[in-house]
Amino acid sequence: MRRAGEEAPPHGGREPGGGTATAVPAPVQSLPPQEVFAALGASPRGLSSAQASDRQREFGRNELPRPRRRRIWRRFLAQFTDLFALVLLVASGLTFLAYALQEPHQVGNLQLAIAILGVVVLNAVIGFAQEYSAERTAQALQAMVPHTCRVLRDGQRQEVPTGSLVPGDLVVLEAGDAVSADCRLVEAHGVLVNNAPLTGESAAVGRMADATHEETALRARNCVFMGTTVLAGSGKALVYAIGAATEFGRIFRLTDDVPQQKTPLQREVAAMARRVAGLALTIGATLLLVRWQTGAPLVPTFVFALGVMVALVPEGLPATLSVALAIGVRRMARRQALIKQLLAVETLGSTTVICTDKTGTLTQAEMTVTRLWANGTVHPVTGVGYAPVGSVRDPEPVRELLRVAALCSNARLLPASGADGPRVLGDTTEGAILVAAAKAEVDMAVSAASAPRLTEFPFDPVRKLMSTIHQDTEGGGYLVHVKGAPQELLRHCTHIDRAGDDRLLTDRLREEVTAAADALARQGLRVLAAARRRTPAVPETQEEAESQLTLLGLIGMLDPPREEVSRAVRSCRSAGIRIIMVTGDHPLTAEAIARRVAIVTTSDPVVLTGPSLDRMDAAALGALLSGPSELLLCRASPEHKMRVVAALQAGGEVVAVTGDGANDAPALKHADIGVAMGAGGTDVAREAAAMVLLDDSFAAITAAVELGRSVYRNIRKFLVYLFSHNIAELTPILAATFAGFPLVPLTALQVLAIDLGSDVLPALALGAEPPEPDTMTQPPRSRRERLFSAALVRRFLFLGAVQSLGACTVFFWHIHASGIPYAEFTADTPAYQEAITMTQASIVVGQFFNALAVRTDRQSVFRAGLLSNPRLLAAGCFGLGLMAAISYAPPLQAVFHTAPLSLVDWAILFAFGLLLLLAEEARKAWLRHRSPRYPAHEGALR
CATH class of the missing domain: 3.40.50.1000 (HAD superfamily/HAD-like)
Known part of the structure; x- marks a missing residue:
């Protein structure tokens, strides 16, 4: 790699993160192309496979160092900066303070403070685990996207992973390629690159292969760099730096800690969180003042206000939102x-x-030539795909047409390997031409040897032509080969080939060519024309090369839908x-x-x-x-x-x-x-x-649209689910306050048990709901529609009102059935413990039926199938099981101050839950009757 007697580069060999600082001691930009080959130990045929393997071991892989990430413990602590987490941390701290200041100490306050802190920690664990899982999933999905480049190795053009590039590799560059390493151009044909990722310059920059005298490679016009892209032209370049040693690798180290921006949905949810937190604090403070003014003790009243605030905070919302989005991304990946x-x-x-x-x-992007037109005659071609199996009817008149078109191509046919059939390396249109030439028994190896290419004018989407210049080793002089759109190529032609003779291209013949091209196009064929020109000297400009051409014929190819x-x-x-x-x-x-x-x-x-x-x-x-x-x-x-x-x-x-x-x-x-x-x-x-x-495939777009709509609708479903039962938690507390009842119908510990034990898991299961049958029969939602819209609020207010009715009814029914005056109730009164147990159980049972109700927007849940989401049923049963444990297990009874419920109590609770489901079904039926094809994303929420 280094010249004899010269010292190694200051950063030679492998660096941390892969790559090498440089592989050539002299300024690579100042060397003529042939000397660059010598300096890098390369050749115009590229490296051999053995050389590439040796250099891979010496210099490492062509990969950037992995970005520095925050330490695990810092990423975990970042979970505690969420607004809901901060509100709960403050609540926990204040409850600890209340426990410390109150004499005698109330163990319930200590339990509440620990429980709130436990909620925050549990949410942090869930959030961190979800973030880590999403990160790993994103890395795995990105790995599914091919990252390859074309190189010459062993004298053959090959497609290799970009990570296997080594110094000395001869890279083939074409329009649309991303440059995968720092390279020195040794051949350039109209190359334009976009250096914006490296220099910030948005304008295309021309590149050349000649030596320059710039002090640095970055300023040299004969170098291209990792991270930039080829906008136009083609060429060949020798790799001289890879991985962390590239210019892009140097900048990458400075930018790998840039924070990721939040999406609009995340910002909207954050704004919603601020509003909810503000509302919770306002209501809690108001109730604190109201109860304090009526003579209630300050510390118990303060703890009561904290319970109200906790009841309004949807602790599981951030994790649920992340899971819904991650599930959507994974489902889309399964749909390609x-x-x-x-x-x-x-x-x-x-x-x-x-x-x-x-x-x-x-x-299918598998072009196949099916028709050839030359000398006024159509020549059918048999065979399908890239295997050269088939034939051309009467091939002699079209051999020159195919030979010229094939020589004016950069694609290469790769043989079948394993289960994969033959494929094309490069443009599929050019691959189809190569296959047709083989079917016409055109020996392309002999043709390329007799007319070696000197230069080319790459295909331009504006002029719709590609031209190559060849040396005519048999007849002397030079040949210009051109292929492109028939209408465009005709403008540059003055003659047409007729049985080997150049005939003047008259208006009548132009009309004949146009009619033939239209006839092929009507059959759904893509039509290309090919032309040539003999010239005694190499044309100096593209305009000169693409003038006074002789049209050889038309090529019709089919790409099946x-x-x-x-x-x-x-x-x-x-x-x-x-x-x-x-x-x-x-x-x-x-x-x-x-x-x-x-x-x-x-x-x-x-x-x-x-x-x-x-x-x-x-x-x-x-x-x-x-x-x-x-x-x-x-x-x-x-x-x-x-x-x-x-x-x-x-x-x-x-x-x-x-x-x-x-x-x-x-x-x-x-x-x-x-x-x-x-x-x-x-x-x-x-x-x-x-x-x-x-x-x-276009079909993957349709599937992605369906899943995108489903993700959005699922997010709205669990928002309705979360906020409707928050209302059911708050309403009994407010009702007891205004009715003058001295105790709360639902303690803060019970609220936390509801929100964690029977809230988060069903919400996560709702985020995994499959698309509804009508997802792709409704018009798109308006881009002005907000996630937290008035329609969504109306729906969760309706469901929350029905749930609240059940919770308030069972609480006050137990209180009045006891016959005890309000003033004589204490926390140890059995009737009170039964009443608060009934309130909690009413909300938990209501949540079970609520989750079933919000699964669909307009469709009846009975039609969708009550058992069609087993995750939701399992989550609901877990919540019911936890509620039963709180009601019957003595240790949990001691913590939550609950009492065992009878079978009659459970029957009453399930009757109220069924009422909730039927009320929602009636509302959906009314919507379907009022507007049978009303947009699902709005109609279901009205």
């Missing part, structure tokens, strides 16, 4: 949708428009989601595919091309997009896609955009939900997106 941001889970439920590309998302897409499209339609196809293909091809997958169902869809869009102003575009018509955007550039997304958002739509290329990244980032392809997408697209489809 990786959510990179929790924000995406929230926004998915309100998506109103999906702008989807075609290739790979609606189709995915079987599951039609069903997914229909599901989106029933959910009120509009689908707009955005593609670079010919309008006829796009319409044919759109009809096959049910995106187009009418006879007159609106087909808008890129040039037509350029002639429209913002008002005209907004008017077009606001209509309900079926819309296809064809021949679209990245700027066109961005403009459509921005216009839809300006019209109030929530837009999801799919994409796989580097040119899709701006639209993916600008959209409300950017959806990138995990298998066939570029690194740039995956980085810009909020969601990655692991199988590239």
Whole structure:
């Protein structure tokens, strides 16, 4: 690796966290390309497998050091900074103080203080465990996204994990690639890179392969760096630094402690927590003053006020919210949708428009050439997929067409390995051309040797052409090979090949070519044209190269639609989601595919091309997009896609955009939900997106939307569940206060037992509810709709009122049935102990039926199935079992001052619980009768 006699680099060898400081002592940017090969011990054929293995052992893996994380104990202590935790800690401290100041000491106050502190600690343990589990899950899911790069090893282009790169590797770079290590370019063809992650400069920066005299590699135009992306062009580069030794690794160390931002949902819940805590403190303070003014002792009254405050605080809300979101993310991962941001889970439920590309998302991304047109004749091609099995009818007239198109390609066919069949390394369109050339018996090895490539002008989504320059070793001079969109290529052609002769391309022949291309497009084929030009000298510019071309013919290829897409499209339609196809293909091809997958169902869809869009102003575009018509955007550039997304958002739509290329990244980032392809997408697209489809299928988007809606609805369900029984805890206390009863119907210890023993687990089970059958038959929720809305408040007030009725009734029934005057009741009175036991049991039983009632928004729970959520039933039974233990177990009786309940008591309690369930069922029936198709997310809460 080092030249003889030279010292090792100051940071040579392996560094902590992987990687090496440098592998070349001289300034890599100042060396000509051939000397860079020599300095790094590399060759134009790349490293051998043995060399790569040796250097991996010497320099380590190409990985950044793991970010420094807070110590475990600090992360655990951070759980105590939650607002609810702080309120309860203060309450516990004040209760300890009351115990210390009151003479004689009241053991009940000590028990209460310890219990409140125990609640805080238990919540901290649950929160910490959930946070740690979510972190591990996120790491595992991220590992499912491929991180690979293309290198030359053993003289062959290979796809290897980025972590296995070593100094001296020859990396092949193309538009859309993320640069995986610090590299020195040795070959560059129109390379533009985005250095924003490294330098903050958003403008594209040109790169070259020539030596420079910059003092540092970071400023050199012949170097590319880890973390940056290739926006355009292609080239080859030698790796000289990996892992922590890269420029990005140096910056990474400075930024790895940046705190993660909260999502809007988390901020909304935090604001709700502040309001609830404020309300609890206000009500507690008010009742303290009221009872104190009536002559009640201060310390017992203060403890009573604390009990009221604890009754209003939903201690399990933070953990329940985290679990619901984490469950949603895991479920989406099982449906092949990786959510990179929790924000995406929230926004998915309100998506109103999906702008989807075609290739790979609606189709299988396995292009197969099925038709060739040359010399005025169509030549069918048999065989499917990337296995070169099949034939071309009458192949002689199309061999030159396929040879030129294949030489003007960068893809490579990989043989079958294991259970996987042959696949393409690179662009699938180019792979299909290589397969067709093999079927036509074109020897590409001989062709490449007779016409070695000198340079290329990479494909540009704006000009829609790719050109390569070759040396003609047989006939002398040089060859220009061009392939691209037929309409664009025709503009650059002056002649057409007819049986080996170049004939002037007249208007009649142009019309013939256009008609042939349209005929292929109507069959749903993607159509490419190929052309060539002989020239005595190497063209100096792209314009010169792509001029005076001779058209060789047309290539029609089919990418079959995915079987599951039609069903997914229909599901989106029933959910009120509009689908707009955005593609670079010919309008006829796009319409044919759109009809096959049910995106187009009418006879007159609106087909808008890129040039037509350029002639429209913002008002005209907004008017077009606001209509309900079926819309296809064809021949679209990245700027066109961005403009459509921005216009839809300006019209109030929530837009999801799919994409796989580097040119899709701006639209993916600008959209409300950017959806990138995990298998066939570029690194740039995956980085810009909020969601990655692991199988590239549109059906995964539909499943993710359904789950996103379900997560949001489940969060609302357990909010209704939590706050409705909080009302049931508070109401008896208020009723006893205003009725002049000297004691509380529910002690603070009982409230804590309810909130922890029979509250948290059912709420968690509600967060795991599967999507309801009507989830994808309702229109999207409005983006202006708040989580804690007036409709949600009305629902939990209704359920809380019914539950409160039962709790107050059983308490005062026991009190009046005893015949004892209010003033003579003490904490040791058996009738009082029975009454508070009945109050607690009434709330616990009510919670059991409440959990069943809120499982569905509009659908009858009997129709959904009372036993269809076994987790919820198990959680409810656990709460009932704990209540029975508190009622019958002598040790718990001593702590909670409770008494055993009779079978008649339990029958009364279950009668009130059933009343709650039936009341909610009646309300749902009224909603269904009033508005059969009312939006579920609002209607069920009204």
